[in-house]
Amino acid sequence: MFQFSTTGALLILLGFYGITFFLTLRIGKKQENADGYMVSNSSVGFSMSAASMTATWIWAASFYAAASSGYKYGLSGAIHYGFWGALMILFIYPFGRRFRKLAPNAHTLAEIMHARHGNSSQMILAGSNVIGSVISLMVNFTAAGALVDILSPLSFAQGVMIAGVGVLSYTFWSGFRSSVFTDFGQLVAMVLAAVIIIPLIFFKLGGPELFVQGMGNLTPEQASFYSPTAILEQGAPFFVAVLAYAIGNQTIAQRLFAVREDLIKPSFITATIGYGSIVIGLGMLGLLALLAGVQPIDGDMNNLIPQMAATYLSPVMVVLLFIMIIGSLSSTADSDLSALSAIVMTDVYGKHISKNKPNPKIMLWVGRMTMVVATTLGVIFASLKLDILSMLIFVGALWGAIVFPVIASLYWNRVTNSAFTSAVAIAFLLFVVARFELIAIQGSVALFFEVIAALGGAVVIGLMVFGFFGYRAGLVAGAIVACVMLYFSIDFLRDYIVLLSSLTAYGASAIVCTAVTLRSKQPSFNFAAIDRRVVEFHTEDQ
Amino acid sequence: MSPMLLTAYVLVWPIIASGVLLTLCTCLVIDIKEAKRTDTSLV
Numbered sequence: 091m092f093q094f095s096t097t098g099a100l101l102i103l104l105g106f107y108g109i110t111f112f113l114t115l116r117i118g119k120k121q122e123n124a125d126g127y128m129v130s131n132s133s134v135g136f137s138m139s140a141a142s143m144t145a146t147w148i149w150a151a152s153f154y155a156a157a158s159s160g161y162k163y164g165l166s167g168a169i170h171y172g173f174w175g176a177l178m179i180l181f182i183y184p185f186g187r188r189f190r191k192l193a194p195n196a197h198t199l200a201e202i203m204h205a206r207h208g209n210s211s212q213m214i215l216a217g218s219n220v221i222g223s224v225i226s227l228m229v230n231f232t233a234a235g236a237l238v239d240i241l242s243p244l245s246f247a248q249g250v251m252i253a254g255v256g257v258l259s260y261t262f263w264s265g266f267r268s269s270v271f272t273d274f275g276q277l278v279a280m281v282l283a284a285v286i287i288i289p290l291i292f293f294k295l296g297g298p299e300l301f302v303q304g305m306g307n308l309t310p311e312q313a314s315f316y317s318p319t320a321i322l323e324q325g326a327p328f329f330v331a332v333l334a335y336a337i338g339n340q341t342i343a344q345r346l347f348a349v350r351e352d353l354i355k356p357s358f359i360t361a362t363i364g365y366g367s368i369v370i371g372l373g374m375l376g377l378l379a380l381l382a383g384v385q386p387i388d389g390d391m392n393n394l395i396p397q398m399a400a401t402y403l404s405p406v407m408v409v410l411l412f413i414m415i416i417g418s419l420s421s422t423a424d425s426d427l428s429a430l431s432a433i434v435m436t437d438v439y440g441k442h443i444s445k446n447k448p449n450p451k452i453m454l455w456v457g458r459m460t461m462v463v464a465t466t467l468g469v470i471f472a473s474l475k476l477d478i479l480s481m482l483i484f485v486g487a488l489w490g491a492i493v494f495p496v497i498a499s500l501y502w503n504r505v506t507n508s509a510f511t512s513a514v515a516i517a518f519l520l521f522v523v524a525r526f527e528l529i530a531i532q533g534s535v536a537l538f539f540e541v542i543a544a545l546g547g548a549v550v551i552g553l554m555v556f557g558f559f560g561y562r563a564g565l566v567a568g569a570i571v572a573c574v575m576l577y578f579s580i581d582f583l584r585d586y587i588v589l590l591s592s593l594t595a596y597g598a599s600a601i602v603c604t605a606v607t608l609r610s611k612q613p614s615f616n617f618a619a620i621d622r623r624v625v626e627f628h629t630e631d632q
Numbered sequence: 633m634s635p636m637l638l639t640a641y642v643l644v645w646p647i648i649a650s651g652v653l654l655t656l657c658t659c660l661v662i663d664i665k666e667a668k669r670t671d672t673s674l675v
Binding site: 117130131134135136137138140141144165267270271274277278281282284285288289292297298299301302360363364366367368370371374377378 | 635636638639641642643645646648649650652653655656657659660662663666667672673674675
């Protein structure tokens with residue numbers, strides 16, 4: 091298998107981060123302002139916004155996981171990864187428009203929750219984002235280490251360190267503005283690589299003839315576009331999980347607050363198409379590997395894409411792939427750094443330490459120091475090769491539990507802080523019980539969870555329809571899905587614990603939030619108060 | 633399904649991605665011109 095020399099690998103990495111760094115010098119200001127550091131000028135244009143959304147949503151794991159899905163589930167595998175991920179970008183934008191309308195000057199979603207409910211709901215969102223972003227940083231640095239380890243004589247730890255220092259170097263000074271600005275170039279590199287590499291590998295493997303020769307390598311399920319296993323094990327859990335990520339993740343919210351308000355819709359639609367085509371396309375490499383009878387090195391699916399490239403492509407094309415993956419992980423890592431700095435600047439320093447009267451200069455340095463600490467943590471955790479699966483499950487569950495309470499809080503003026511907090515707490519607890527089977531999921535216990543999960547499915551679909559077509563349509567869609575789900579879930583979902591527990595988080599949070607709200611005697615909330623409480627931090631002369 | 637349709641299924645994604653890239657690059661040129669005209673920053 092092809093490998094770069096040490097000098098070659100170092101030149102590519104230093105070239106990539108060096109060019110990125112010099113690009114950011116073009117936008118750097120001697121005196122950055124705190125708001126610009128977090129959300130730019132809140133009127134970023136279409137091209138930058140759409141490119142940034144796409145580049146941020148695509149991380150290194152997107153390639154590896156899409157290819158793994160294609161390899162494992164055959165014809166429909168890549169679709170069940172990329173299509174649902176793409177659709178989530180689309181589904182978030184109606185809610186994004188609502189967030190912007192309520193709080194045009196917001197920096198984080200947690201800040202809006204603080205204005206709506208107070209401390210506890212804010213800290214649930216901020217805390218989950220801090221953990222989520224540090225994990226994401228670690229995953230991206232780990233991907234860099236693994237790639238460098240496979241394709242060069244450099245070690246895993248050296249790859250991690252270079253990626254950490256590289257990303258921090260160009261994000262440190264201008265924060266979110268650097269992240270958005272560099273995302274464009276990184277996306278161009280990713281698209282070019284995908285557009286060239288996919289057809290090249292396809293024709294190297296025999297082109298259309300591959301389907302004639304290789305279909306025998308597929309099981310009947312893998313050869314079907316309607317594989318129930320692919321839907322239940324990959325498509326449905328991923329569909330449910332990414333909705334939670336779209337609402338809970340500050341990197342997405344930050345771009346919602348940065349794009350010019352009238353460009354939210356076109357930016358998000360373009361990002362949907364861009365994400366879907368790139369990720370599904372690269373997922374096809376997994377299908378091609380399956381058809382060609384390729385076995386992943388050491389049985390590790392993450393090796394599939396580098397292995398396919400190193401085996402079937404020329405060294406120049408491997409360089410392109412290398413840049414594509416480094417670009418994808420860097421664009422997500424710089425977004426995580428910007429997200430973390432915005433949360434600490436706004437939700438910790440701005441709201442709690444300075445009590446809404448921050449010193450903008452101190453605030454800016456709080457953000458920069460957050461980036462340094464976060465990068466250090468990301469590099470250390472990545473180097474230690476920690477098992478992150480459990481942490482990732484907890485963060486995903488927490489975000490799944492907050493989806494309904496967050497959306498309900500911003501549309502329904504009767505939702506209270508106790509409704510929000512108790513809904514998240516109970517939903518999270520039930521998720522943990524189901525996901526780790528703390529009680530045997532059988533008999534009446536299984537029935538209990540299946541009913542809640544069925545309602546969770548109704549909540550997911552109901553919210554999506556509500557976002558696009560309004561309250562009545564959402565309610566009708568939710569009711570229909572609830573009936574269908576109840577019919578099919580009973581005595582069935584207990585065999586799919588991942589899906590059962592994810593849907594439980596949605597269902598339980600919706601039930602508790604609605605019940606506690608309806609019992610509340612508190613006066614209705616005036617949504618206009620959110621705009622008054624969410625303020626800009628810089629002054630006009632800055 | 634015929635090999636030609638399956639070929640189209642594999643190759644349609646890079647074609648769509650190229651279309652998105654072309655759109656974004658065209659709009660970036662427009663955005664840069666607009667930013668220069670109004671003396672504002674792109675980000």
